[in-house]
Amino acid sequence: MHSISSPAVMHPLSLSASSRFLSHKLLIPSSFFSNFKTTHQGFHTNFTKVPTFIRNCTSPPVSAKPSSQIRWNRTKKSEPDKKLQALRELFSSPGIGIDAYIIPSQDAHQSEFIAECYMRRAYISGFTGSAGTVVVTKEKAALWTDGRYFLQAEKQLNSNWILMRAGNPGVPTTSEWLNDVLAPGAKVGVDPFLFSFDAAEELKEAIAKKNHKLVYLYNPNLVDEIWKGSRPMPPNKPIRVHELKYAGVDVASKLSFLRSELLDTCSSAIIVSMLDEIAWLLNLRGSDVPHSPVMYAYLIVEVDGAKLFVDNSKVTPEVLNHLENAGVELKPYDTILSEVERG
Structure with missing residues (x-):
């Protein structure tokens, strides 16, 4: 590590x-x-002739087959608890020593769409929406997502999770929440491959208000470490x-x-x-x-x-x-x- x-x-x-x-x-x-x-x-630039599609509303829509992402939502309610427990156990492992860990949606290339083997946030939380950030401390676990996914997150998160409805009045940002729930001088872990330079700088500056430190942990990513047995191949x-x-x-x-x-x-x-x-x-x-x-x-x-x-x-x-x-x-x-x- x-x-x-x-x-x-x-x-x-x-x-x-x-x-x-x-x-x-x-x-x-x-x-x-x-x-x-x-x-x-x-490249071809004539996009003026756009075909129009009209759905027949008298017939039911075609049901899509569940994808692998949807299957994650069908796991047992106790499974996310075991994942959180395993992740928290790593916090105190030699060479790590952190009080919280942030898991974004992106892969190492900041892609909007990512391969299944890099869907770390979905794996740890069970929430399969395309946008969201997870923060896990030694006692709490929270997910931030936007208004498109509030209903989905409510269904997919179990009682061990706090749903942060990003953008709503009174909802703190990830850094504000960390500053509130962590004792001064805490260490917050991230995989630096999953953050842009600017995002890391902004986060580091925000949590420094409570004297927290940002710790870069990679090779392996902590979620990858507990995902070993069932993680999809690249x-x-x-x-x-x-x-x-x-x-x-x-x-x-x-x-x-x-x-x-x-x-x-x-x-x-x-x-x-x-x-x-x-x-x-x-x-x-x-x-x-x-x-x-x-x-x-x-x-x-x-x-x-x-x-x-x-x-x-x-x-x-x-x-x-x-x-x-x-x-x-x-x-x-x-x-x-x-x-x-x-x-």
Whole structure:
């Protein structure tokens, strides 16, 4: 278990042995692609003819088959209690030593939709809505969600949980609640891979009002530690090449433009962690995330090269050849942190 409590250390992907990395959210295609689209029109833009669908209200709607997420809601009422107990037991384990733990909805790439194996908040709470944050202390467990999911959360949470109706008058934020229920000087644990740099900074500053400290815990994530036996396997479907006739711009041109942007900012490299940005830049598509043709990966683009961090089992000979032609080197997905630290 890696534990970091120094206030000088932030998100693992922001760590570096030197300042040669520029790490920030690259808005592709919104801001980055805007410079391309006046000269490269590689997509269809005629969306004026939108088909209209009218449902026959005299017949009942088709019932969808329950998904794996729904099955979590059908577990025994006692099961979430055992999960909370197991999680709390880890609080006092050697190398951890925390008083509370925050579990967001996101994966390590801040994705809106995530693979089942990363649905940690749903696993620990039983709440399967797409938005929400869980905070567990040694005595209490609370879930924050918005108005879309109040009724669903009421049904899915058992009596061990406090439902925080975010946005309603008088409902505290997660940091306000922690400052209220924890004794001064407490330690609040988070997995730094699941928080953006700004979110971690904001949280750290908010809980510092009661002299609390933010502790970064990873490898493994605490929920992953108690989920071992039944946790779904990570997705491993093959990656595919997005043909140039559909992409409109080849990979070499995209990387060349990005490198010119790096030089303009006096940077020698950028870490790209957003999955849609990686798929767009490399003209690749995947099937790792529901509703999104992306694959789990990180990308480091340097002035003189590029490295794609991805599960090699997903890489077909066609994809390998596609990447080699673009000058992109393959690296194992889980080596991204060591690569950044090495600088």
